[in-house]
Amino acid sequence: MRSPTHFRCLLLILAAVAFSSTSSVAQSPSAAPYAAIDRNAVNYNGPGRDAGHDLAGAEIRIGLLAPLSGSLQAEGDALRRAAQMAIDEINGSSPLGLSGGNHLSLVARDESGPWGQASKQVVQMVFDDRAVALITSSDGGTAHLAEQVGNKIGVPVLTLSTDTTTTEINLPWIFRMGTTDTAQAQAFARDIFQIRKFKRVVLLNQDDRDGRIGGDEFAKAAREMSTPAPIRIVVEPGNLPEETGMKELETAQAIVIWTDAAAANLLTARLRNSLPTVPVYLCHKAAESDPGNNGQLPCPTCVSQDGNRWIASAAESPEAWRAFRQRYQKLYGAEPGLGAAEAYDAVRILAATLRQSGPNRARLRDALAGISGFPGASGVISFDRAGNDTSPVVLLKIR
């Protein structure tokens, strides 16, 4: 006959086993992932840094891919003007000073139309124009197209897109100016749900790739804060009826707009009249407009109109912004937007790094990966080796 002691021991062992398995199950959700991309280990391990791969000629070309026709032409033109202004300033007052006597020039090509159009332009800039680097607009799809070609051929890409995924691929060739969709969404959500304690929030997102991705990021940020899901209204800019979402908007405590600038201009004009006191949070792309052309969206430090709109951006660099804005206004008679400031910064960053690298795409990539604390008109810019702008994101009130 077995003794009760044995039975008690058996129970004890079973209990211990059950406890240990429960513990491991409880711990599993917070367990670290199996592997993670090390942003600081991203590197280009190919050839091309030798002088034999330098681009020939006294002229160093920078490619700009922007919407130069269609509904976003105003934004595209602003990017082109700002980039050209930067190039003229550099060539005029502080030339690159490279041994070949190199001077900069801008090659701007139109990304408008179906996605195929942009990729063809990228290839032409790389092969026909021999651009040393590409700057792409805030369109996420265009950024990926440039990245795909840049990755095959070996061409640095600076993008104004906030698409988080552009720099999450372990690729060494792309550098993202400004903040990500994810960081913007989290900054908005913190302010709306945690600081202001709002519950009824309306999200207006455009029916395109960037609108969907950005909208998803905001919905995700709200979910992570265990708040009620925002009311999501999909906006079609080409077919924006008068009544779009107005019923839902009437009870909104805050409105988040994730559209391009053209759609945002239409929406904010309506909101200004109908809901003047409700705070509006604009994604980066929505706030990049050139108000000199459309008279709607002011830049972060422009004169106050209603003082109730917010963007998430890198910390301001007021002196650089003021100087840029003054020159831009003088030259073009228009107010620059955020996108213009970023395009201006992108050219200046390329010029600064070209002074180190010379006209060589691989060496230029290496130099870009070392950019830190660059005082840009759009804010302070620092890149990690994966191409992310590591500047902290702050919420700025549009004045």
Added chain:
Amino acid sequence: MGTAPLTPTTSKTWGPLRLAVPPLPLGGEGRRILNPHAGSPTYHLPSTVYRFPHFCLLVFAFCILTCSISLAAPRPHLITRWENYTIANGMPDAKVFCVTVDGPRVWAGTENGLVLIQNGKVAKVYLPADGLAHRAVMGIAVDRSTDDLWIATFGGISHFSGGHFENFTNLTSGLLNDICYGIAVVDRSVWVATTAGVSRYNTLSGEWSSWSEKNAPFHEPWAYGIAPAGNKMYFAIWGGGLLEYDVQGNYWKPYTDPDEEMEIVLFKNQGLIHIIVSNVAWNPDTRMIWASTYFGLSGYDGRNWHNYLSKDSGLASDFINAPKSRRNEVWACTDKGLSMLDYTTNTWVTYRPGKQKGQGEIEITWPDGRKQKLTTDTALAHNYILNMDFQGEDIWVATALGLSHGIRDSEKEIQLYASFTNSQRIGNNPTGRFQKGN
């Protein structure tokens, strides 16, 4: 130690070493002392001094055992010699994006034209001036029924037949986009992976069909690679994972990254390892599909996923431009060398240029994670590998600094393994271990 068998499947003779290690005595007669407090003798634990030789013996036995486990794995075949084609011997550009073997002919796609290599030399270079659609050649496919060539370029596709090029662009045909990354020919169909989706051209009827996010489950339309697999086609989609298309059934099946996070792999064999798929290869022998990503290698056998990262395998790098697979091998074209996995034995071989100029390095990662290096007199043209193809037992490798012909020489292989055995004897063998995965 004997010579290495050269055929992995018959190399069972490489069993663990059997050593006549005498049983370790616990104490010993010489150290038996009498306990004055008891009537029977007791055994005291030996002092440290006494235990030291035993400890050394244990360590030695452990080392031998570890070695024997490594050597128990069948020895993989080795590429023992490299012949390189660069600008110096006729290539039009250093960067070679793709290579396709067609019997004795080898076709290479470069950043500046299409190259034919025959009889060990660059026989002909075709440029846009000759009729090629664009100078950047991204993919080459041979139509086995006609011996014609189909070429994917950054300016549309070219059909090379009878010495003449016929070009197809999105303006002159049903091709979705002119930026073409991959091409394949199956029967009368030419399949093209373009930056705006997938196009198919029927060479008999002249009919075009296209698939993109508009009419198929493309998460993104950017097709980066293509692989025929019997009655199925597989597509590598940038941002859209792996897409499977059943040609007869006319249905699509997407495989995506289940953790839905770009910068992490949640579990080792979670499914497809990353959503950005750089290329794809089908193995007709094992019926496995292999997808390369910039964050690891994924294989799918129809039931389970088999994922590999540099941290848990002999993979040279997680940044992989393309896979290629046949028999029980999968090859990974990485930015730090060319890696080959024999997945029946879990043995890896990586080829890369050595530190000494002109010399090559072979790194073998044995199933237990031990790494060992061999040196060859010739080397790959560069460590940045973009693509490859098989030619019998040889391989052709597209690198960022030339095209490499990898040659397997049985005699040389024996010598290399002999040098490896000798270096073991002088204790110069281990170079590290990979981190074991969970």
